[in-house]
Amino acid sequence: MSDTDYNINWFPGHMAKAMRQIREKLNLCDVVIEVLDSRAPFSSINKALKEMIKDKPLLFVMNKIDMADERVTKEWLAELNKTTMTVCLNSLDGVGNIKIIEDALAKLLKDKIDKAASFGKSIYPIKAIVAGIPNSGKSTLMNNLAKRKAMTTGDKPGVTKSQTYLKASDKLILLDNPGILWPKFENQNQAKLLCLIGSIKDEIVPINVISEFGIDVLKRYYPNELKARFKLDTLDKTSEELLYDIGRKRGCLLRGGEIDIDKANEIFLRDLRSGKIGRMTFERVGEPL
Ligand SMILES: Nc1nc2c(ncn2[C@@H]2O[C@H](COP(=O)(O)OP(=O)(O)OP(=O)(O)O)[C@@H](O)[C@H]2O)c(=O)[nH]1
Ligand SMILES: [Mg+2]
Structure with missing residues (x-):
């Protein structure tokens, strides 16, 4: 899939x-x-x-x-x-x-x-x-x-x-009460947003799906913070390419020098969820996800 x-x-x-x-x-x-x-x-x-x-x-x-x-x-x-x-x-x-x-x-x-x-x-x-x-x-x-x-x-x-x-x-x-969701997400971006803020178990979704969505949202609403945190020169790339850049900047390397993209995804999500990139709200009044 x-x-x-x-x-x-x-x-x-x-x-x-x-x-x-x-x-x-x-x-x-x-x-x-x-x-x-x-x-x-x-x-x-x-x-x-x-x-x-x-x-x-x-x-x-x-x-x-x-x-x-x-x-x-x-x-x-x-x-x-x-x-x-x-x-x-x-x-x-x-x-x-x-x-x-x-x-x-x-x-x-x-x-x-x-x-x-x-x-x-x-x-x-x-x-x-x-x-x-x-x-x-x-x-x-x-x-x-x-x-x-x-x-x-x-x-x-x-x-x-x-x-x-x-x-x-x-x-x-x-x-x-235990936390509750609902049986079906009509809008999958909403589901991804709930993953991003940690309300849906990480094990449910491949990590790159969430981090790429996170990059997309930050490109839209917090481009300067995203660039500053990871020392990115440009955001004019795909989200996947930007995560590779983040991996490169943070020294996430596999044996042989290849970028460890899983590690890069993890670092990005950890920084975002812990507020290190800044105080952020990921959706706006009147602007659909
Ligand atoms: N920064 C910040 N963190 C908070 C705040 N409220 C809760 N947290 C953190 O959010 C996490 C989840 O808090 P919980 O109180 O366990 O959340 P819950 O809604 O009871 O979660 P479930 O029982 O799993 O449904 C914890 O790490 C809390 O420390 C807040 O106002 N600000
Ligand atoms: Mg609780």
Whole structure:
């Protein structure tokens, strides 16, 4: 199979199960918090989740803003807020995150809170389902809000295996969930973007498919950063040729002097994912992938 007709899908049984478990908890919870990756705010929205939760109140959290392009984050924040209440934050930092979330939930659930109050009752503590694509930072956000490391986290998709409750404050109880995708990607570029940000397992897709896609995106949105990081003279080449150039610049050589292209792919992806090339957002409002 050639790379161009390579079809990415990743919806193993455990994700179908995780979807079912979320559905089972909907009636017990007040709201769903969907954690998005700010580097891909649109592609990280799980439409199957929205279909399942129907009219349940939904809050988007654009996470990892420290890795994303500040200007583009503002644009996405305004765009997403048109249809769904959205906040943005960095889950590795910020004692103020709990206030951001509690304030947003108070706004989102205002009618329910006011109605309960009129009967002398309270809906607090609010119970929130925390869901989203793998590796978006759900468990990290929960630990940050609760101010203790209760959930296991890790820099790869599929770390959380089961549902777990965590009390974040007197006003908020969270339910962590395994990351979920959906059965079929209509747009394969979206799937590649999810690989690029580490939300689809690397083992699913040949590494060059992802790194070549990454080069294409950077050529489009961050050409200067790409050139500077790898000391490239020109970007006027195919993505594959540029990865060979990167290999040459970084001394990725096989015995006999040939370029070790696998190594070059790895270095490029590692630099990109760790933010070494710069803070980046890989998709723009109104510009299809
Ligand atoms: N830079 C940065 N890294 C973050 C942020 N939030 C989470 N991470 C990192 O992202 C990786 C994934 O975090 P997790 O909390 O395990 O993600 P998850 O959504 O629970 O992942 P699964 O359980 O696999 O679905 C970890 O390496 C975290 O340290 C953030 O706001 N900024
Ligand atoms: Mg997790």
